[in-house]
Amino acid sequence: MITISRLTRALVAFVAVQVVLFALSAAFPPDMARARRSSPVVLDHRGAWLRALPVEDGRWRVRADLQRTDPTFQKRLIAVEDARFHGHLGVDPLALVRAAGSALIHGHASSGASTLTMQTARLLEPRPRNLGSKLIEMVRAAQLEARLTKREILALYLTLAPYGGNLEGVRAASLAYFGHEPTSLTDGEQALLIALPQSPEARRPDRRPEAARAARRAVLDKMVRAHVLTEAAASEAEAEPLPRRGAFPVLAWHAAGELALAAPAGQPSVVSTIDADLQTRLEPMAAAVAASQGPDVTAAILVVRIKDRAVLALVGSAGRERPGGWIDLTRAVRSPGSALKPFIYAFAFDDGALAPDTQIDDAATRFADYQPENFDHVFHDKVTAREALAYSLNVPAVATLEKIGPDAFAARLESAGVRLVRPKAAVKASGLALALGGAGITPRDMAVLYAALGDGGVAKPLAFTEAEAKSRERMGGTRIVRAEAAAQVLDILREAPAPRGRAPSALTKGGPAMAFKTGTSYGFRDAVAAGVVGGYAIIVWTGRADGGARGGLTGRDAALPLLFDVADVIDAPAIAPRPIAPKAAPGALQRLRQASEGPRLIFPPDGATVQVDDVGPGARGLVMAAGGEDLTWYVAGQPLASDPVSGKVIWRPAAPGFYRLKVVDAQGRAASARVRIKAPVG
Known part of the structure; x- marks a missing residue:
């Protein structure tokens, strides 16, 4: 008869054994280091794959996600590899007995006893395949079962399972072999993915197709015997062609790579703000534009949603196969040309120094030792601030x-977190060159500024992850200009001349009103176009990655058409067209002259006083401008010849003083002006 004391001793002994086992398990836990090291994956804002980076030794170990893994595949994997997976505690006693009996009868084990949990333990801590290792795997399997749920163990197996070469995990294998995530797999794909981990190198479909085909057939037979696949479906699956390994899909290579590198250790994925559909459409557009502009040309595009500063698309270059294609040119410091002019006028409006209709002289002017010229070397006398910005004078x-x-x-720009890179030797006078691209800025910082214009003058940092976007929408930001001044500038930019083939925004019924500005740097190195439309800010840049000069490609010609094309792809919300208000035009454009009226003298205008650097044959000279055809210029009765290089008529006054200018067309009709030339004394 069992006494109470004997029962008590037995119970105490059982508890003591459990305590010892628990202590040993706690003291010697499974090594989960390999499970924690996985390839960081960057996803678009809807969860679509953009790019991943390998882990140590260049291995692709992508964390499995059972929610995004074909459930039929999971069911069949368990049926083939570990039918009692949900019933055992890491070790399957029946499988052990079966394997032992097989070894006694055949002299070797013809059926495996390793459960999925034991295989996972082996993948976590690889060891030589022997009896001692098998016993350790059994202990580790029990420890895993005590620590993890069945779904967690299955996910761990599907993360670490080898699939040949440097592929680990079902996601890496599916992407490399089939070109898609394992969310939906064919019967043949499922069978191959079940077969490969058991002998990954010997069964690689891209290197040993016959062995891979035989292994797939064996798994299909097991599926049929397990009643998870019909004979007919197995025959169809066997006929599926074997895959060859391909490159991992990559989209938004620069932005996704940047986010992957910045991902905290152990974080399996980063949800970015990138819209994969939009990015897919913009990348070939950038490549086509760059190819059309020359073999050394590349392009960059940024699309920012203004309300939360989410970067919806970032094309860092026109392709990695082009010169400099590996460089993210949205981070490169480049001259913006005239693209910062809107902020000059915005600050002036904000300070009360100007109003949109304030008249400004557009004539040859020296500012200390700095004398700017208009891009076309033509001056327009008195213009309003509105006209000066719209026509980029x-x-x-x-x-x-x-x-x-x-x-x-x-300082006001930099208060928004924008960095201007000015020449080291800049002096006070050369600081005025900021208006014409005399300081470098990145396209990303330009996006910050133009998004601020579209947000009532409030600047915020760009957001590259969904978490950052939510934060940006809530944050107050930095006000760089009042909302009224920002609105005035956008209104002016909407009236800028549209690119060829595009109707002005005010005439586009129901279309989005594009407020835009272009810029061209010295030597035509950089062509920039920036726009605000329908709640988005867009920056487009084209040029050479090495900053080299190129011939005659302006922001208006090389970047602006792409800006409008990007806006079309975004499908920005329509804004009702505003009535076109008549504006005072520059003096030379006040009325449309007919050809029968004869030539019209534009520069120098009658009565003008022109300040020049120097006089005489070696002087830089003035570029003459007039409207009409077959024109001949005269100064004091003497004809002026065209410059043999530029084809323009350049006048180099012999001395300061008053001059009578005349321009005559082929029919003898003439226009004249009396001007005064002033030059530095001494």
């Missing part, structure tokens, strides 16, 4: 910058 922009101060201008 240089002298009024420099005059306005002088009014508000270049240092104050730079």
Whole structure:
């Protein structure tokens, strides 16, 4: 008869054994280091794959996600590899007995006893295949079962399972062999993915197709015997062609790589703000534009949703196969040309120094030792600030910058977190060159500024992850200009001349009103176009990655058409067209002259006083401008010849003083002007 004391001793002994086992398990836990090291995967905002980076030794170990893994595949994997997976505690006693009996009868084990949990333990801590290792795997399997759920163990197996070469995990294998995530797999794909981990190198379909085909057939037979696949379906699956390994899918290579590198250790994925559909459409557009502009040209595109500063698309280059294609040019410091002019006028409006209809002189002007010219070397006399910005006139922009101060201008931009890179030898006068691209800025910082214009003058950092976007939407930001001034500038930019083949935004019924500005740097190195439309800010850049000069490609010609194409792809919400308000035009454009009226003299205008650097044959000279055809210029009765290089008529006054100019067309009709030339004394 069992006494109470004997029962008590037995119970105490049982508890003691359990305590010892628990202590040993706690003291010698499974090594989970390999499970914690997985390839960081960057996803778009909907969860679509963008890019991943390998782990140590260049291995692709992508964390499995059972929610995004074909459930039929999971069911069949368990049926083939470990039918009692959900019933055992890591070790399957029946499988052990079967394997032992097989070994006694055949002299070797013809059926395996390793459960999925034991295989997972072996993948966590690889050891030589022998009896001692098998016993350790059994202990480790029990420890895993005590620590993890069945789904966690299955996910761990599907993360670490080898699939040949440097592929680990079902996601890496599915992407490399089939070109898609394992969310939906064919019967043949499932069978191959079940077969490969048992002998990954010997069964690689890209290197040993016959062995892979035989292994797939064996798994299909097991599926049929397990009643998870019909004979007919197995025959169809056997006929599926074997895959060859391909490259991992990559989208938004630069942005996704940056996010993957910055991902915290152990974080399996990063949900970015990138829209994969939009990115897929923009990358070939950038490549096509770059190819059309020359073999050394590349391009970059940024699309930012203004409300939360989410970067929806980032094309860092026109392709990694092009020169400099590995460089993310949205981070490169480049000259913006005239693309910062809107902020000069915005700050002037904000300070009360100007109003949109304030008249500014557009004439040859020297600012200390800095003398800017308009891009076309033509001056327009008196213009309004609205006209000066809409037509990107240089002298009024420099005059306005002088009014508000270049240092104050730079400080206000930098208060928004924008970095301007100015020449080391800059002096006070050269600071005015900020108006015309005299300081470098990245396209990303330009996106910050233009998004601020579209957000009532409030600047915020760009957001590259969904978490950052949520934060940006809540944050207050930095106000760089009042909302009224920002709105005035956007209104002017909407009236800028549209690119060829595009109707002005005010005439596009029901279409989005594009507010845009272009820029061209010295030597045509950089062509920039920036726009705000329908709640988005867009930056487009084209040029050479090495910053080299290229012939005659302006922001208007090389970047602006792409900006409008990007806006079309975004499908920005329509904005009702505004009525076109009549504006005072520059003096030379006040009325449309008919050809029968004869030539019209544009520069120098009648009565003008022109300040020049120097006089005489070696002087830089003035570029003459007039409307009409077959024109001949005369100064004091003497004809002026065209410059043999540029084809323009350049006048180099012999001395300061008053001159009578005349321009005559082929029919003898003439226009004249009396001008005064002033030059530095001494």
